Amino acid sequence: MSRDEYSYVGKSIPRIDSRSKVTGEALFTADLKLPRMLVGKILRSPYAHAKILDVDVSKALSLKGVHAVVTGKDTAGEKWGVFRYTRDQQLLCVDKVRYVGDEVAAVAAVDEDTALEALSLIRVDYEELPGVFDCRSAIEPGAPLVHEDRPRNINVAVKIDVGDVEAGFKRSVLIREDTFAAEEDSYFMTENYAVVANPHADGSIEVWMPNASPHTKAKALSNALKLPLSQVNVRKITIGGAFGGRSDVFPAEFIACLLSLKSDRPVKLVYDREENSIATRMGHAMITTIKTGVDPDGAVLARDIVSYLDGGAYSSTGPIATSVPYLCHEQAYRLENVRFHGYRIYTNKPVRGMIRIHGRSFACGIDTQLDMIADELGIDPVAIRLRNARRPGETTPTGSYVASCGMVECIEKTAEASNFLEKREKRPPNRGIGMGINSVQTGFPLGIRGGSQAFIKFHEDGGATVVSGVVDNGQGNDQMLVQIAAEELGVALDDVRLISADTEVTPTDAGSYSMISTFGGGAAVKAAAEDARAQLFEVASEMLEADPSDLVARNRKIFVRGAPDVGIPIAKIVRKALILGRPIMGRGSFAPDVDQRREWISNPKGQLSQAFSFGATVAEVDVDPETGRVQALEVACAQDCGFAVNPMLVEGQFEGGVAMGGQGGMLGEEHRWHQGHVLNPSLLEYKIPIIKDMPAITPIIVETIDPGGPYGAKEAGMSVAMSAAQAYCNAVGNALGIYFNHYPLTPERILDAIEHKKPGIQTAWELEPARIIKSE
Amino acid sequence: MKKQLLSMTVNGEEVNLAVTPNTTLLEVLREDLGLTGVKEGCAEGVCGACTVLMDGNPVRSCLTLALEAGGADIVTVEGMATGGNLHPIQQAFIEHGAVQCGFCTPGMILASKALLDRNSDPSEDEIKTALAGNFCRCTGYRKILEAVSAASTGHTEPRRKE
Ligand code: FES
Ligand code: FES
Numbered sequence: 001m002s003r004d005e006y007s008y009v010g011k012s013i014p015r016i017d018s019r020s021k022v023t024g025e026a027l028f029t030a031d032l033k034l035p036r037m038l039v040g041k042i043l044r045s046p047y048a049h050a051k052i053l054d055v056d057v058s059k060a061l062s063l064k065g066v067h068a069v070v071t072g073k074d075t076a077g078e079k080w081g082v083f084r085y086t087r088d089q090q091l092l093c094v095d096k097v098r099y100v101g102d103e104v105a106a107v108a109a110v111d112e113d114t115a116l117e118a119l120s121l122i123r124v125d126y127e128e129l130p131g132v133f134d135c136r137s138a139i140e141p142g143a144p145l146v147h148e149d150r151p152r153n154i155n156v157a158v159k160i161d162v163g164d165v166e167a168g169f170k171r172s173v174l175i176r177e178d179t180f181a182a183e184e185d186s187y188f189m190t191e192n193y194a195v196v197a198n199p200h201a202d203g204s205i206e207v208w209m210p211n212a213s214p215h216t217k218a219k220a221l222s223n224a225l226k227l228p229l230s231q232v233n234v235r236k237i238t239i240g241g242a243f244g245g246r247s248d249v250f251p252a253e254f255i256a257c258l259l260s261l262k263s264d265r266p267v268k269l270v271y272d273r274e275e276n277s278i279a280t281r282m283g284h285a286m287i288t289t290i291k292t293g294v295d296p297d298g299a300v301l302a303r304d305i306v307s308y309l310d311g312g313a314y315s316s317t318g319p320i321a322t323s324v325p326y327l328c329h330e331q332a333y334r335l336e337n338v339r340f341h342g343y344r345i346y347t348n349k350p351v352r353g354m355i356r357i358h359g360r361s362f363a364c365g366i367d368t369q370l371d372m373i374a375d376e377l378g379i380d381p382v383a384i385r386l387r388n389a390r391r392p393g394e395t396t397p398t399g400s401y402v403a404s405c406g407m408v409e410c411i412e413k414t415a416e417a418s419n420f421l422e423k424r425e426k427r428p429p430n431r432g433i434g435m436g437i438n439s440v441q442t443g444f445p446l447g448i449r450g451g452s453q454a455f456i457k458f459h460e461d462g463g464a465t466v467v468s469g470v471v472d473n474g475q476g477n478d479q480m481l482v483q484i485a486a487e488e489l490g491v492a493l494d495d496v497r498l499i500s501a502d503t504e505v506t507p508t509d510a511g512s513y514s515m516i517s518t519f520g521g522g523a524a525v526k527a528a529a530e531d532a533r534a535q536l537f538e539v540a541s542e543m544l545e546a547d548p549s550d551l552v553a554r555n556r557k558i559f560v561r562g563a564p565d566v567g568i569p570i571a572k573i574v575r576k577a578l579i580l581g582r583p584i585m586g587r588g589s590f591a592p593d594v595d596q597r598r599e600w601i602s603n604p605k606g607q608l609s610q611a612f613s614f615g616a617t618v619a620e621v622d623v624d625p626e627t628g629r630v631q632a633l634e635v636a637c638a639q640d641c642g643f644a645v646n647p648m649l650v651e652g653q654f655e656g657g658v659a660m661g662g663q664g665g666m667l668g669e670e671h672r673w674h675q676g677h678v679l680n681p682s683l684l685e686y687k688i689p690i691i692k693d694m695p696a697i698t699p700i701i702v703e704t705i706d707p708g709g710p711y712g713a714k715e716a717g718m719s720v721a722m723s724a725a726q727a728y729c730n731a732v733g734n735a736l737g738i739y740f741n742h743y744p745l746t747p748e749r750i751l752d753a754i755e756h757k758k759p760g761i762q763t764a765w766e767l768e769p770a771r772i773i774k775s776e
Numbered sequence: 777m778k779k780q781l782l783s784m785t786v787n788g789e790e791v792n793l794a795v796t797p798n799t800t801l802l803e804v805l806r807e808d809l810g811l812t813g814v815k816e817g818c819a820e821g822v823c824g825a826c827t828v829l830m831d832g833n834p835v836r837s838c839l840t841l842a843l844e845a846g847g848a849d850i851v852t853v854e855g856m857a858t859g860g861n862l863h864p865i866q867q868a869f870i871e872h873g874a875v876q877c878g879f880c881t882p883g884m885i886l887a888s889k890a891l892l893d894r895n896s897d898p899s900e901d902e903i904k905t906a907l908a909g910n911f912c913r914c915t916g917y918r919k920i921l922e923a924v925s926a927a928s929t930g931h932t933e934p935r936r937k938e
Contacts, residue, residue, distance in 0.1 A: 014870045020876030022885060024813020024853035031812035100903040190825055190879040190913050239878030241913050273818045474877025474914055595808040643803045648919075655916030656876065663916075683822040683911065691907045691917040 003710075007554060008483045008493060011712050012648030015479040016493070017238075017411050017472070026238040026269045029194035029208050030270045037196075038067055040259050040269035042252065043114040043122050044279065045097035045104055048348035048676025049131035049144065052104065052124065065114035067218020067263035069122070071105040074258060078224050080249050083600075086156075086315035088147055089351070091224055091254045097126070098146055098313035099350050100676045101278040103251045108259040108267045130350035133675055135287060135308040138345050139773060146313060154773065155311050155320040156344040160326065160604050162397040163337030168302025172293025172378055179767040180290070180365030182743040183670035184310070185283040188353060190689050193280050194270040195253045197260040204231035205257055210239040211501075212247040212510020215449060215469055218503040220249040225257055227304040235506040242473035242691065243660065244354040245281050248316050252279070277681035281353030282320060282671065284344075286312040286361040289769040290369055292389055298377050298384040302337040306770040309576040311344040312351040313551055318344045319600035320444065321352065323651040325359025328414035328722065329366055330396045331439035332387045332407065333611045338397050341772050349674045354513070354719045357661040360743050364666070366724040367436050370740050373507040380424070381435050381730070390439065390614065392704070399595075400608045404714070406640030408727035410616035411437060413700050417636040418618040418705040424734065430623045432584060432634075432735025436618040436726020441609035442715040443516030445594045452520040453507035456485065456586035460578070462556055462571030463495040466528070467510030470521030471501040475717060476649040477517045481525045483645055488568060489531030489536075489571060490553025512591075515715040518645060519611055520590045522710040527588025535584045536570065539577045543568055611706045615639035617718025617727040619662055619695075623735040625754055628747030630667050630732055632693070637724060638700035641716035642709045647701055653717030662724030663689040666732075666744050739763045784845045786811070787855025795842045802826050802837035804845075805852060813853040813882045817911070824910030827883035828852050833889040853882035856889070865889055865927045874923035876914035883910050888924045896929040 003010040012524055018418065020026040020409065026208050057069045072094035080085030093102050105122050113517030132138035132146065138153040146153055168174055169611045195209040211217050214234040222229040252269055260267040271279065286309050293302040322342040330338065357363075374384040388398075392405040414419065414435065423433045455467040466485045473479040478498055499505055509524075537548040540558040544551070544566075552561050577584050593682065595606025617637040621630050631684040637654050644650040668687050672679040680686045705712030725743075733740050738753050741763035753764040779794040786809060793808055802819075805828065807809040814837055817825035820841040827839045829851040856863040865888050868874070875881050884907065891898055891906035897905070903924045912920060 012873070014873065015875065018875040019862075021875045021881050022853070022862065022869050023857055024811070024882050026878055027812065028815070028879065030804075030816070033810075188913055190823060190911060191877070211904070239877060241877045243913070273820075364830040390839075472786070474879075476876065650875050652876055652915055652919055655912045655918040657916070659916035660913065682816045682820065684820055688911060689917075690909075690911065690912060691921065692904045694917050697916065697918055765930070 006487055008212055008487045009645050009694055012646060013483060013493065015476055016482055017478050021126045028191055028238045028240055029196055029210060029365050031266065032196045032208060034266040037266040037268055038263060039112045039115045040108045040256055041105060042103050042118045042255060045102040047097055047126055047128050048055065048100050049129040050097050050126040051129060052093060052097060053127055054125040055105060056123040060118040062120060063114065063118050065110040066107055066118045067265060068259045069105065069107040070255060070258045070262060080220060080224065081315050082248065082317050083319060085139050086318055089314035095131065097403065099348050101350055102313065103255065106255045107482040108263050109138055111417060122743060131676055132295065133349060133673065135310050135345045135346055137674055138347050141387065146274045146348060152773065153346040154343055155315055155346050156322045156601065158319065158322045158601055158604065160340040165302045165304050165337045165339045168337035169293040172301045173296050175291065175293040176369060176373060177289065177291040178365065178741060178763050179287065179769045180741045181287045181767055182285065182361035182363040184276055184285045185355060185665060185669045186671060186686060187243045188243035188683065188686060189241030189243060189245060192271045192273055192276040193252065195256040196266060196268045197256040198266040199264060201262045203718060204233060206233045206235055207257060208235045208237045209253050209255060210242065210246045211471060212242050212473055214471055214503050216511055217249060217253065217397045219643040221257060221620060224254050236501040242512065243356040244358065244513065248281055248353050251278060251559060264560060265618060269581065269591060273683060274681040278350045278678055281316060281359065282350055284352040285353040285357060287770045288361045288365050290365050291660055292369055292373065294373055296377065298374060298379045298387050300333065300335060304339045306772055307342045308455055308770045309342065309344045310347050310349065310352065312347055312349045314351045316351050316353045321354050321358065323600050324354065324603065325362035327441065327608060329362065330398060332390055332437055334390055334394065334616065350678065350776060356718055357665045357725050360665065360725055363438055363722055363741055364726050364729040365741065367730055368733065368739055368741065369414050371730055375761050380421060382411060382694050385435065389437065398608065399605045402612055403708060404611065404642060404704040405614055406702040406704040407614040409702050410614055410638040410640055413702065414636045414638045415439040416614045417698050418620065418634065420574045420618055421505025423620065430625055430735050431583055432637065432731045432733065433618060433620045434727050434730025434734050435616060435618045436723040436730060438719050438726065439612050439614045440515060440715050440718040440723040442519045442611040442613060443510060443592050443594065443609045444514045445596050445598050446510055448707060449508055450510050451591040452509040452524040453589040454524040456528045456532045458574045458584040460571065460575055462491060462569060462574055463497065465497045465499060466525055467499045467506055468515050468521055468525050469501060469506040471512050472514055476646065477512065479649065480522055480645050484522050484526050485529045488526055488533055489711065490558065491556050501686060515718055516518060519709045520592060520715045522580060522713065523590040524588045526710045527590065528586040531588055532584050536573050539580065539582065540568055540573050557721045563564050571683045579677045610708045611642065611714040613639060613641055613719045615713040615723045616661065617720060617723040619724065619727040619731040621728065621731040621735055623732055628750035630745065632663060632695035632728065635724065636698040636700065637720045638702050639716060640702040640704050641720045641763060642706040642714035643703050643712035644701045644716065645711065645713050650701055650716045651699040657717060657721035658697050658724045659694060661721030662728040663693055665725045666728035668744055668746055670744050706775050726753045726767050741765055741767060780843060782846055784848050784850055786832045786850045787852060797841065797843055799842045800838055801840040801842045804842040805837060811854050812816055815879055815882060817879065820926060824883045824887065825880055827886045827910065829886055829890055831889065832893060834887045853885055855905050856885060865892065866873055868923040868927035872919050872923035872926060874919040878911060880912040884912065892928055898928055900925065
């Protein structure tokens, strides 16, 4: 069907949740207030690495107004990890603390002042241990071990080896090896993390917190609390952004539950900004060495990559985080011979997770090096990308078939919209233009939680309620589901109510963190609506004396195709169905067509994701060589999102992606450190873009209509964030004639590179390469 | 700490309550008056999520002591709509897709109101200056800018097509 034939999908319709957000009615977790609710607070480790000798909570317990205190003794060292083999984070530390901020004890009291006073009364005896604070020193033989059973502090080692890399290098006319580094970045979603737990007399517990998958949170809590899954009810709540930082399970939600069970009262625990930065997740620091061999036309014949990711104290999503930068790259570019060694390394720093621009050093390194190769060969940046870009119908090196792919179109459209080649030729001094391209997965193999299901019930007046496990982190998933349901049911948008992301009621869903909400959750709702519609057609066909296959549902009516005037109102059919004892109840599900045998470390081959999105961004910047300041002038960004269910929302994702990935992510966002202490955990010192920083943005939606997605839709929002980082990086480099290899490009780094500018085609800094770690 | 009496007008209604001198306006609005549209994002005056209007001027309620608001006229986002009708700025934010997660939205709307009440037809630069102290992590600010220009008198027709 073409876009014009749809009533709702493909249209820029304002979001159903925006009214409650502009009036202040929308409740976020910290806004919740329950009768008898207590305030929870967590005592954190002041040391980066220390043994816990003793924890004495007696004074805190006897303080008036304190209702519960918990320590590692209450949890028996219960551990969390995304995979069975990565369960390494004690939900409350028992024997050792591994980063500044690690959870040691917690209290629940009548008010915040009492809770804080109680924390100050807890005495912890520590024996400080030497720590490790960067990848290179952490893997030195003899370095202190963050986890005693992990030699050389290697948390995860991923190895991928496809084709014949050595033979590819032999055939190459040009081989380059360069090393790229990036520092830690952070989410800085505007809402700080918070959790509310509410225990009930029947043994169940309700929990609210910002999350990217209520069902995953419920499962982890049910395991840790040893409660049946049906009794851990993670509720829907408005969420103030995620960007990858709400995917994992945090000790705080477990602690809030423990405190509430112990005190038998609701407990609310709200993080301050500093806690949100250090005690949820942050982005990895990363070093990547890339060796690439090409033919005379710039086609890549072989590539060999080694990455070190500074993972912090615990595994978190480690195996995924280590693999994804490589996987995005193998999707974006055609490669026959490629090798990747990725190491996630433990350090005594806060825990790292996936972030919207995960793997800056990897993605920007690939693109920067490609520009260097193009320069050596005398090819332009657009041509070398087109030469190597992924095409539809191809298979990635690790075996994912790419059914739809608009990479070439994204490259061509952004180049054209920005007038790339001409601007690159005729540049005023210190002005530069650069391009980045990337690709993102739409879902991962996640076993029983990889799919999505949905139900639809009808009300007697023809309205419908959709029940889906999909969570909305702010991106507009609720709106997406409602548009799809209304489209298929033939009712008005206002007729559709949505119950979502409440684990007591909603069926399971993969969560938003693997970018599969539209592809999977949207598909399940579409199927449920089709099912409900088929039931409506059955009843209507008797009333209209027509074949169900000739019927159409539209404008709250069902009619025979071509005769909209003699239709029957849906409400009437719903009532008729009730009388006939055949109530309309739609049921739909989605299971991704991926290779469930694929495993991140033990078996990194097979279909990873059913669909992939592709994106290209061009950025144009002015650099002030005196101050090192960069002014972004214009950005053109394109993404193949399959089909834009709501173009206005997709554009919003692109624009937010440029801000977070390019403007912030490449020009200034990084954490600074003293040993294991974050020096800039607050918004005052960690600079995220403000409205004045932003350039003009031209969003370009490319649609390839993926055969597996609802209406052809796939992921929208991440590819632009990533390609924007790469584009900004190359634009600044182009302005100064410098190939930057240490990110982000702060004024200090830019000035340093200008001062030490090297002749020829070389990276700005000579960084020690990441090498294969032998004693694996 | 001894409590002191505080009288102020909040969203058109007079309120009288006793507060300790170290209580912030943010705490009073959120905790005592249940106006949770006032958000706390940083508690140090940086993010603008806690913006409210005090006698028409945008202030950071996290840095304002409650007692400083004595006698003042306070408007929070809950006071923007009248008789069930949204304020044109609220309407424009909805129509232009300027709301994603919505956490920054109350502060953005109030900062925009303070601007438009003073200058009903601001330039793009003037809008940017007025909103420079309000962080949004989701939108890239583009649609917020569009919404505020659309709500100004210079643009009676919404700019966005479709
Ligand atoms: S909470 Fe007041 S400025 Fe951030
Ligand atoms: S909409 Fe999320 S911070 Fe602005």
